Amino acid sequence: MTVQRLHVSQRFSEIAISGQLVHLAGQLANDTSLDIIGQTTQTLEIIDQFLADAGTDKSNILSVTIYLKDIEQDYDAFNQVWDAWVSDIQALPRTCVEAKMYRPDVLVEMTVVAVKP
Numbered sequence: 001m002t003v004q005r006l007h008v009s010q011r012f013s014e015i016a017i018s019g020q021l022v023h024l025a026g027q028l029a030n031d032t033s034l035d036i037i038g039q040t041t042q043t044l045e046i047i048d049q050f051l052a053d054a055g056t057d058k059s060n061i062l063s064v065t066i067y068l069k070d071i072e073q074d075y076d077a078f079n080q081v082w083d084a085w086v087s088d089i090q091a092l093p094r095t096c097v098e099a100k101m102y103r104p105d106v107l108v109e110m111t112v113v114a115v116k117p
Contacts, residue, residue, distance in 0.1 A: 024112040032105040036074040040081040071098035
């Protein structure tokens, strides 16, 4: 089976597609000076765009892994944005954990697995 990669840089690909399966690399906001609401909003917009680039959308997500820098401080605000994002589809399987980020200004990162319809 072949693998198609989209948005490829020297170090990694943002998207890998094999058959109907779509994997997104860890996604984070472009503007990490934003607060958790801003970073979450921007990250979900990027996820929407990359899913569209792969020929699918959020309604076809199989799982999302969410990494929060400070789960105690940011979980409720994150969920406000998340709940609005999924309000028009069935709730998605997800895992949400606290993680040390690669830079101190990154508050949230998400990886996604989806299928193409």
